[in-house]
Structures are given as structure tokens and as C-alpha cells.
Amino acid sequence: MLKIGSHVSFSDKGLLNAAKEAVSYGSNTFMIYTGAPHNTRRKPIENQFLNEGREVMDKHGMDEIVVHAPYIVNLGSFKEDTYELAVRFLQEEMRRTDYLGVKNIVLHPGAYTEMDAAYGLTRIAQGLTEVLKGTADTGVSIALETMAGKGTEMGRTFEELALLIDNVENNDRLTICMDTCHIHDAGYDIVHEFDHVLEQFDKTVGLDRLAVIHLNDSKNPRGAAKDRHAPIGAGHIGFKAMQAIVHHEKLGHLPFILETPWIGKTDGKERPMYEVEIALLRGNVMDRFGAEFVEDVERIGHFFGQEGVHHRDYILSVWHELKNDPKAKKADKREPMERLYDRLEEAALFPELTEEEINQRLTAWLSGADLRAMTNA
Known part of the structure; x- marks a missing residue:
């Protein structure tokens, strides 16, 4: 195993x-x-x-x-x-x-x-x-x-x-x-x-x-x-x-x-995404987090899809911006995950979820994996 x-x-x-x-x-x-x-x-x-x-x-x-x-x-x-x-x-x-x-x-x-x-x-x-x-x-x-x-x-x-x-x-x-x-x-x-x-x-x-x-x-x-x-x-x-x-x-x-x-916007409440990262890499997200979690991740995909945001393209473009555009970096120092989290918060997509729970779902979406087709390893 x-x-x-x-x-x-x-x-x-x-x-x-x-x-x-x-x-x-x-x-x-x-x-x-x-x-x-x-x-x-x-x-x-x-x-x-x-x-x-x-x-x-x-x-x-x-x-x-x-x-x-x-x-x-x-x-x-x-x-x-x-x-x-x-x-x-x-x-x-x-x-x-x-x-x-x-x-x-x-x-x-x-x-x-x-x-x-x-x-x-x-x-x-x-x-x-x-x-x-x-x-x-x-x-x-x-x-x-x-x-x-x-x-x-x-x-x-x-x-x-x-x-x-x-x-x-x-x-x-x-x-x-x-x-x-x-x-x-x-x-x-x-x-x-x-x-x-x-x-x-x-x-x-x-x-x-x-x-x-x-x-x-x-x-x-x-x-x-x-x-x-x-x-x-x-x-x-x-x-x-x-x-x-x-x-x-x-x-x-x-x-x-x-x-x-560790990630998070609230001082003292930052958490690592270890649990969801392990489940993603092992291939047991559905077993670990349940069907509702997977549905939430799919909802994130639909939301960003309507806005024309592709997970990999977005990640790489923001890191490129922060590295190569001093003006942009000075204006907005937020890293890719933080920007994506803020967009979800502004849209009030998951008002009942904690910051950690939203970040777990965001991490799963960023993987680009088909969570329903995953097999445990």
C-alpha cells in the first residue's frame, strides 16, 4: 500500500x-x-x-x-x-x-x-x-x-x-x-x-x-x-x-x-491541506470526504468555467505575473489560491463552509482530477 x-x-x-x-x-x-x-x-x-x-x-x-x-x-x-x-x-x-x-x-x-x-x-x-x-x-x-x-x-x-x-x-x-x-x-x-x-x-x-x-x-x-x-x-x-x-x-x-x-487568511487558523492532498494522491477522495464534497468541487468547476478560468492556466499565469511584472506584484501580492478563494467568497458560493473547508475543495478542484473515477491506492 x-x-x-x-x-x-x-x-x-x-x-x-x-x-x-x-x-x-x-x-x-x-x-x-x-x-x-x-x-x-x-x-x-x-x-x-x-x-x-x-x-x-x-x-x-x-x-x-x-x-x-x-x-x-x-x-x-x-x-x-x-x-x-x-x-x-x-x-x-x-x-x-x-x-x-x-x-x-x-x-x-x-x-x-x-x-x-x-x-x-x-x-x-x-x-x-x-x-x-x-x-x-x-x-x-x-x-x-x-x-x-x-x-x-x-x-x-x-x-x-x-x-x-x-x-x-x-x-x-x-x-x-x-x-x-x-x-x-x-x-x-x-x-x-x-x-x-x-x-x-x-x-x-x-x-x-x-x-x-x-x-x-x-x-x-x-x-x-x-x-x-x-x-x-x-x-x-x-x-x-x-x-x-x-x-x-x-x-x-x-x-x-x-x-x-499552511494556508489561510485568518491568523492562527491556518491549516495545511494535507488531508485532501493525501486523499487526492491516494485516489480515495470520495471515500474520505463523501459525495457532497465532490459535488461542491464540481460546482467550483462550473463556477470558474463560466468565468473562463482554467485551473492550470490560471495558476501558472498568476505565478508568472508575480515573478515578471513588478507593478502587478506591488498592486496585488495575493498568491493564486488566495485570489481564487476570494472569488468564491465574493460570489458567496459556500456561505455555510469554513475557510478550511473551502480551501480543501479548492485544492481538489486545482488537481483537475476526475474525483468520481479515482481508485484507491
Whole structure:
């Protein structure tokens, strides 16, 4: 069965809270940080309601989850204190990951900051070698994430990742997390030539190292090197391409993790569209949300059809406008989904629905999928 879930919170009751949140989205896998992603403060992992969380996971068939390393880990830094903190803290995170019974921790490879790429490559390889050597007793693998290439971050190309792996001693515990937004923004054509992209990856790095896939649409055109995630179907990649990736015959054994942004106009009430995104990608929207939901989505299609609005054309045209027309961007900074939501609100199409419920239906419409013909996977 397709393993698909999202990033969830590990706060409050730890694994129990995370598992329950994942269940609420219809997930059968999920990804967590074992503490805040931007600092080193950590609660003892032993006190994070692990047994209770595992009970929920077992009940819902969650046999594989993923941990993400904190963003503050930068093995590419030339500053000794930053580098040493990165090594020490990553080793501790791997021990916490092992205690959870998780086999992969996702890591942004690192950035060379004021130095150069050659220095960054050597420094990161040195750090990975040291980290792996100090955690040999855990068996946890480091899943290096494919990056978009913004700033001085490393891991933009498959060749760079392969070179990095080759320079690490005893690299059997190095795997890869492929992020769809990142490789799109790095220049790989996953919309029209995903099979070719996979072939490139296999020849350069090896499909046997691929361990996790992050599912994110992109707010930017291919090759932009920006790393700005969009909800599924609301970006340049589009639902059709994302669906093909999720159901690709060579990837079916992997966990797919959504990191799409939270949306909403009411501060404090923003919500991710994880539940509907998962149902769309899995193909069980009718089962998950019911016939009335599908009828509402069809009503949205009829409404925008009368106004001459096509879901893909509209999304791409607004992103193009925001990127290439400074005057338009200054006059109207609203992103595509927000503009579409406002049009539905102005027309009072669903006065009885909450903002989240309208956005769920809007997300389903943006997929362009025939919801009645979908089959569960």
C-alpha cells in the first residue's frame, strides 16, 4: 500500500501527539523533528509518550516514519564552533532517532557560506565521516536531501551528491531524500521527463540509496533555485506530475512526505491541506470526504468555467505575473489560491463552509482530477 503522510508536530505529548495528528490526515507514515528545528533545546526522548504513540501507529499500519534533522546543523561551516556543534548535535539526534526505532534522518547537506564549493564538499564529507563513525552502534542512516541550490547550499545536483558520498568513509549509511520542489527548482524536468530524471539519478547516485521522497509543489519555474513550496496542484509542478511520481513503479516502496505550506487568511487558523492532498494522491477522495464534497468541487468547476478560468492556466499565469511584472506584484501580492478563494467568497458560493473547508475543495478542484473515477491506492 502507498506510504504517504506529512510533517507533523512532535510537541506536547511527543510521538503520541504526532501519530494522532498523522491519523487525522489519513496518513500511514509521517515525519517529525524530535524538537524545535531551529535550536538545540530537547526534552528527554524517553519521556515522549513513545509506547502510546506506537500503539496508535500499529493500529493504523504506520510501520515506517522519518525524522528530519534540525536546520541549524551545518557541516559545511568553516567556523570551528559551528562545525563542532553540528557534528555533536547531529550525533545526538541520530541517537534519539535510533531510540524511536526510525531508520532514516533527513539532513540538508550544508552550506559553504564565505568559502567555496570545493571547501564545502571537503568539509561536509569530513563531518559526515565523523558523525557516522560516532554513531556506528545506532544503524541509523543519514538521508541527504536534494537541494534547490539557493545561496551556497550544496546538494543541488545528483553529481554533487554522488561526489559528496564518494568522499565519505564507510558511506553505507548514507541515503538520499529526494524533494520534488527542490529538484524542480534545481533544474530537473520532473513534469515532462521524470523517467529520464530517475535514470540520471540511478546512474549517478543509485536508486538503491533513495530512501525518502518529500512531496512539494513549487511557486517558481524550473531552475529558479528558490525553494518555495506550494500546495499540491497550486504550483509549477502540478497535480498530474505529482500523482505520476507517487505511483511510479520504482518508488512504491518508499515513504512519501508532504511539506506543503499552511494556508489561510485568518491568523492562527491556518491549516495545511494535507488531508485532501493525501486523499487526492491516494485516489480515495470520495471515500474520505463523501459525495457532497465532490459535488461542491464540481460546482467550483462550473463556477470558474463560466468565468473562463482554467485551473492550470490560471495558476501558472498568476505565478508568472508575480515573478515578471513588478507593478502587478506591488498592486496585488495575493498568491493564486488566495485570489481564487476570494472569488468564491465574493460570489458567496459556500456561505455555510469554513475557510478550511473551502480551501480543501479548492485544492481538489486545482488537481483537475476526475474525483468520481479515482481508485484507491
